[in-house]
Amino acid sequence: MHPAPSVILFTTLSGLGFGLLFFLGLGMPDVTGWVAFVFYLIAYGLSVGGLLASTFHLGHPERAWKAFTQWRSSWLSREGWCAVIALLVMGLYAIGAVFFGQRWGGLGVLGAAFSLATVFTTSMIYTQLKTIPRWNMNLTPAMFLSFSLAGGALLAGQITLAIPLLSIAAAVQVLFWRKGDIALKQSGTDLGTATGLGARGTVRAFEPPHTGTNYLLREFVYVVGRKHAEKLRLIAFSLAFGLPLLLIVPPVESTAVKHVLALLAVLSHLAGVATSRWLFFAQAEHVVGLYYGKR
Amino acid sequence: MTQLPESSNRKMGLVIDLDTCVGCHACVISCKGWNTENYGAPLSDQDAYGANPSGTFLNRVHSYEVQPKDGPAQLIHFPKSCLHCEDAPCVTVCPTGASYKRVEDGIVLVNESDCIGCGLCAWSCPYGAREMDMTEGVMKKCTLCVDRIYNENLPEVDRVPSCVRTCPAGARHFGDLGDPDSDVSKLVAEREGMDLMPEMGTKPVNKYLPPRPKDQIEDQIDILAPLLAPVADEPKGFLGWLDKTLEKL
Numbered sequence: 426m427h428p429a430p431s432v433i434l435f436t437t438l439s440g441l442g443f444g445l446l447f448f449l450g451l452g453m454p455d456v457t458g459w460v461a462f463v464f465y466l467i468a469y470g471l472s473v474g475g476l477l478a479s480t481f482h483l484g485h486p487e488r489a490w491k492a493f494t495q496w497r498s499s500w501l502s503r504e505g506w507c508a509v510i511a512l513l514v515m516g517l518y519a520i521g522a523v524f525f526g527q528r529w530g531g532l533g534v535l536g537a538a539f540s541l542a543t544v545f546t547t548s549m550i551y552t553q554l555k556t557i558p559r560w561n562m563n564l565t566p567a568m569f570l571s572f573s574l575a576g577g578a579l580l581a582g583q584i585t586l587a588i589p590l591l592s593i594a595a596a597v598q599v600l601f602w603r604k605g606d607i608a609l610k611q612s613g614t615d616l617g618t619a620t621g622l623g624a625r626g627t628v629r630a631f632e633p634p635h636t637g638t639n640y641l642l643r644e645f646v647y648v649v650g651r652k653h654a655e656k657l658r659l660i661a662f663s664l665a666f667g668l669p670l671l672l673i674v675p676p677v678e679s680t681a682v683k684h685v686l687a688l689l690a691v692l693s694h695l696a697g698v699a700t701s702r703w704l705f706f707a708q709a710e711h712v713v714g715l716y717y718g719k720r
Numbered sequence: 721m722t723q724l725p726e727s728s729n730r731k732m733g734l735v736i737d738l739d740t741c742v743g744c745h746a747c748v749i750s751c752k753g754w755n756t757e758n759y760g761a762p763l764s765d766q767d768a769y770g771a772n773p774s775g776t777f778l779n780r781v782h783s784y785e786v787q788p789k790d791g792p793a794q795l796i797h798f799p800k801s802c803l804h805c806e807d808a809p810c811v812t813v814c815p816t817g818a819s820y821k822r823v824e825d826g827i828v829l830v831n832e833s834d835c836i837g838c839g840l841c842a843w844s845c846p847y848g849a850r851e852m853d854m855t856e857g858v859m860k861k862c863t864l865c866v867d868r869i870y871n872e873n874l875p876e877v878d879r880v881p882s883c884v885r886t887c888p889a890g891a892r893h894f895g896d897l898g899d900p901d902s903d904v905s906k907l908v909a910e911r912e913g914m915d916l917m918p919e920m921g922t923k924p925v926n927k928y929l930p931p932r933p934k935d936q937i938e939d940q941i942d943i944l945a946p947l948l949a950p951v952a953d954e955p956k957g958f959l960g961w962l963d964k965t966l967e968k969l
Binding site for chain 2: 426483492493554557616618626637644712716717
């Protein structure tokens with residue numbers, strides 16, 4: 426799949442932003458006033474910034490509001506609803522915390538639930554696609570949710586929670602890569618089933634329909650990034666989980682040093698997740714590539 | 721509405737005969753010709769006369785080589801367009817309701833004024849039947865020439881999809897695949913018409929007729945062959961000397 430920067434930016438930033446909103450909604454950290462203001466500024470900057478980035482790849486962003494109509498069947502529509510509800514509910518909750526020094530607990534829990542639901546619906550947009558076996562498995566929502574929770578805990582300064590959550594996310598990531606690498610083969614789809622000619626012999630794409638490229642090849646058959654996939658996986662894994670864990674696990678006395686280390690851990694995690702998301706798209710094989718003798 | 725209809729009264733679709741198709745691409749050209757100037761936005765081209773031409777097509781013809789375990793390889797031309805699936809994933813993923821399947825005849829269409837160009841329907845289609853138009857920013861797909869098949873301004877003979885009307889080999893057939901007594905249904909039954917990627921669960925309406933078995937060359941067809949003297953495999957004279965010398969080097 427073509428790794429569109431807008432979609433990588435969206436899933437990375439909004440995943441982290443909604444993860445932070447989840448912990449803020451549960452009162453972790455229990456902040457009010459100016460400190461709360463800064464936390465919500467960061468959370469809204471990430472989640473809203475990500476959502477805006479996602480509209481960049483649309484052919485007609487001015488009609489994006491129509492995407493709220495089909496929640497009964499479409500995960501993309503459901504994602505839109507969850508995001509708007511989460512942002513509105515958490516907005517009210519934030520007003521209480523920032524301006525009135527109040528924690529309206531029920532509202533916070535509701536906002537936290539919708540924040541997590543937003544990440545889940547995002548992951549289901551990819552998971553539902555049978556055409557991309559690497560995404561069509563339970564590990565995809567597990568990966569999106571565990572990444573969001575780990576990043577959110579890190580950003581919310583919940584170190585005791587961040588350590589196990591980062592470890593879980595790291596394990597899910599490794600499983601996703603291992604199962605993903607054999608997903609296309611295990612799906613049973615090949616040029617034989619694609620053409621219905623497989624029972625007659627070995628099918629080979631002899632001649633493509635056109636000499637040039639087309640939308641399908643540009644969008645679904647992206648092979649450029651696969652060459653360095655192994656190295657990029659190592660980089661993604663070290664930045665997203667390894668380095669942040671090294672930075673937050675050792676006990677530190679000074680609060681200032683602690684904050685600097687936490688900031689570095691968040692930035693490293695963000696860069697790592699972005700790299701992992703790039704691989705998520707670049708390594709995904711769409712079955713339509715088979716018709717072109719490619720994958 | 722992007723929920724699929726419970727069932728469509730009729731299942732209009734194509735039957736494509738892989739035995740007959742000669743791979744001339746006439747259906748590709750006539751499809752582009754008709755559909756660029758009728759229903760919906762034109763099918764644009766980018767850099768049409770430059771070094772990297774590319775454009776929107778609703779129908780493309782691939783060619784595949786099938787090598788059986790024994791016997792000669794076979795070349796099969798393979799036209800591919802929207803299969804108007806009964807369980808069309810491209811319809812249910814659409815967030816705006818632009819992508820829909822008609823109850824009355826099962827045709828899958830895009831309402832271009834509602835399409836936001838997110839591309840998710842193309843992602844969900846295993847067959848590559850949908851292409852985003854780069855100029856209009858909306859999704860284009862085969863309409864089964866919905867503006868021809870019911871068009872009473874056209875002579876009756878022309879009230880079939882453009883690709884079917886054009887095919888010089890008669891490899892494309894159009895009709896109601898929901899009616900077991902229709903000509904196309906009988907053809908599918910007789911020739912064991914097949915689905916593409918049935919494991920995807922899309923239940924395509926369009927069917928493909930597999931190539932018929934080819935004649936086999938008998939063991940010996942040339943009665944003079946045994947009488948022909950075998951060609952000498954040991955070179956003599958100058959060539960023999962050259963062969964030996966080169967062998968030694």
